Amino acid sequence: MIPTTSVFQFGLGPSNDNRISTNAAALHICLLCHTRQTDFLSRSPLLMLQLAIILSTALLAALIVVGFASWHNRRTGKAKILTSRAAPYTSLTYPILGSLQYFSGHWDFLRSATKEGTVSFHLARQQCIAVDVDKRQEFFSDSRPAFALAYAVMLGATPSMNRDFLMHMGFDITLGGRAVKFLAALLRNERVNASRHVLYQYAEESIGALEPITNPFDSIYRTVFRLTINTIAASSISANPAVCDALVKIFHELDRSGTPATILFPWFPWWERVRRFYLMKHFHDIMMVALAERRREGRDDEDPLQFLLDEGLSSLEITQFTLAALFAGIANTGVVAAYFLCDLASHPSYLALIRAEILSFIDSFHPDPTLPFSTRFHSITLDQWLNPSNLPLTHRCLKETLRLRIATPFHRLNDSGADMEFGGTVVPHGTILTFHSSFMHHNEAFYVDPMRWDPERFGVERAEDKGRPMAFAGWGLGKHQCLGQRLGKFEIFLITALAVCSYDMEVVEKDGTPMVEMPPVQLNDAVVSPPKRDVYLKLNARC
Ligand code: HEM
Numbered sequence: 001m002i003p004t005t006s007v008f009q010f011g012l013g014p015s016n017d018n019r020i021s022t023n024a025a026a027l028h029i030c031l032l033c034h035t036r037q038t039d040f041l042s043r044s045p046l047l048m049l050q051l052a053i054i055l056s057t058a059l060l061a062a063l064i065v066v067g068f069a070s071w072h073n074r075r076t077g078k079a080k081i082l083t084s085r086a087a088p089y090t091s092l093t094y095p096i097l098g099s100l101q102y103f104s105g106h107w108d109f110l111r112s113a114t115k116e117g118t119v120s121f122h123l124a125r126q127q128c129i130a131v132d133v134d135k136r137q138e139f140f141s142d143s144r145p146a147f148a149l150a151y152a153v154m155l156g157a158t159p160s161m162n163r164d165f166l167m168h169m170g171f172d173i174t175l176g177g178r179a180v181k182f183l184a185a186l187l188r189n190e191r192v193n194a195s196r197h198v199l200y201q202y203a204e205e206s207i208g209a210l211e212p213i214t215n216p217f218d219s220i221y222r223t224v225f226r227l228t229i230n231t232i233a234a235s236s237i238s239a240n241p242a243v244c245d246a247l248v249k250i251f252h253e254l255d256r257s258g259t260p261a262t263i264l265f266p267w268f269p270w271w272e273r274v275r276r277f278y279l280m281k282h283f284h285d286i287m288m289v290a291l292a293e294r295r296r297e298g299r300d301d302e303d304p305l306q307f308l309l310d311e312g313l314s315s316l317e318i319t320q321f322t323l324a325a326l327f328a329g330i331a332n333t334g335v336v337a338a339y340f341l342c343d344l345a346s347h348p349s350y351l352a353l354i355r356a357e358i359l360s361f362i363d364s365f366h367p368d369p370t371l372p373f374s375t376r377f378h379s380i381t382l383d384q385w386l387n388p389s390n391l392p393l394t395h396r397c398l399k400e401t402l403r404l405r406i407a408t409p410f411h412r413l414n415d416s417g418a419d420m421e422f423g424g425t426v427v428p429h430g431t432i433l434t435f436h437s438s439f440m441h442h443n444e445a446f447y448v449d450p451m452r453w454d455p456e457r458f459g460v461e462r463a464e465d466k467g468r469p470m471a472f473a474g475w476g477l478g479k480h481q482c483l484g485q486r487l488g489k490f491e492i493f494l495i496t497a498l499a500v501c502s503y504d505m506e507v508v509e510k511d512g513t514p515m516v517e518m519p520p521v522q523l524n525d526a527v528v529s530p531p532k533r534d535v536y537l538k539l540n541a542r543c
Pocket residue numbers: 147180183228232325326328329330332333334336337402406410411473474475476477479480481482483484485487488489
């Protein structure tokens with residue numbers, strides 16, 4: 001990784017967007033003022049104490065006022081809801097702030113709250129409905145509730161629930177509904193297939209450079225980041241690993257900047273919000289350098305930036321689109337690719353079978369083992385990697401890793417401006433509907449011994465996912481199935497093929513001693529995330 005200062009230097013390139021530049025200038029001034037104040041205050045501890053008391057009193061007063069307002073809203077909202085066919089309120093709630101348990105354990109809360117069926121709850125001013133497992137068909141099949149905005153609210157990515165305000169602030173992550181269209185175009189089979197040789201080369205470089213003891217949730221994640229940047233952002237960025245690493249760093253921090261506080265009180269100028277803005281400015285600057293380079297060098301039809309420019313997106317829209325697309329694609333793929341290698345490494349018999357399957361697949365295209373893998377992959381197309389009959393066990397094992405490791409809440413938002421009928425209940429405007437993948441994936445009624453990694457459950461004899469409808473949600477279901485499924489799978493298969501054919505591997509602690517057991521599956525996080533305890537892979541090159 002390059003040091004943070006380099007990121008900042010890299011970020012000093014000219015910005016084409018006046019709004020961002022002006023805001024950033026203001027931000028610089030604020031930060032300068034803050035530094036001076038700190039010097040002054042450090043010389044007057046008493047004054048600092050007084051200021052701290054005044055500020056915390058003001059904050060407390062503000063919290064009480066807002067808390068009362070939200071409690072009042074809730075009371076009136078609740079009264080209104082109770083007159084209609086609304087989901088009953090959960091008893092798992094605190095006065096004013098609502099169901100704070102949601103933040104400490106998403107799955108624990110949703111499972112307990114829905115024991116009696118679908119229920120309402122609130123998070124400060126935000127009304128929510130926890131949808132129970134029997135209403136999964138309605139949840140996934142209903143195209144009316146908003147998708148991206150729901151995630152933005154529940155992950156603390158936006159400053160307000162109000163759509164007009166979001167637009168005014170330039171936070172339209174959907175680009176007026178066009179973002180999905182652009183992403184779908186960039187993910188088209190022909191496009192990804194045409195650029196596959198570059199992906200082969202980058203993946204081989206990254207996997208060949210892995211340390212003998214590597215944390216896959218860092219190294220494999222960075223490989224996925226580089227491949228995805230090449231497909232949906234800019235080829236000049238993916239060609240430069242140092243710039244990719246700088247972006248990974250910014251991206252990681254952006255990913256962490258949504259906290260319970262920012263979700264509960266989205267209007268408050270939390271430090272995380274200021275930091276998020278600052279990080280986005282750096283991200284934008286890096287995109288601007290790539291954009292200037294693209295314009296200087298002329299057309300390149302394989303570069304995603306060229307496509308976005310041809311579509312007439314402004315520089316700010318390009319940054320917004322890239323960030324939104326990366327958020328949709330990177331975390332899932334990076335974390336799942338790392339987990340997949342760990343699951344294989346901790347099941348040596350499957351590792352050997354998968355290696356044999358992949359080697360025989362590669363041999364059928366190019367049998368010469370003395371050549372580099374990127375050369376042997378040359379004629380293998382995207383379709384051939386993704387055809388389940390070419391790599392049946394690899395597909396089955398990945399499906400099992402997705403089932404076991406994907407534990408995440410799904411969100412939808414009634415942003416229609418009116419009440420909505422949903423599975424026999426009324427969903428008022430502004431309400432978030434929340435559901436959880438573990439209702440199926442980690443439920444004994446759906447899967448035998450669900451906390452065990454066992455790919456045979458998806459074999460033809462057992463076919464546990466066929467026992468009930470909508471039992472597997474690893475790539476989503478119904479109206480919002482994953483748009484990047486093919487790219488995600490391709491990246492994971494490519495990385496897995498290179499890793500298992502190049503190395504013998506085992507799961508170890510940081511010091512290289514064998515890890516007795518993988519850390520428990522994380523059921524309670526807001527998004528798919530790496531294990532809480534670090535996991536490493538010990539790699540021995542195969543001759
Ligand atoms: C292992 C990798 C991935 C997994 C497990 C995954 C999983 C999912 C799931 C479960 C959903 C549905 C969410 C819901 O219903 O609320 C979804 C939707 C989506 N995914 Fe993925 N995803 C992956 C990779 C990607 C990639 C690489 C991209 C693009 C670069 C992507 C873009 C999207 C988009 C745009 C949607 C929303 C589609 C819509 O609005 O209808 N995903 N994904």
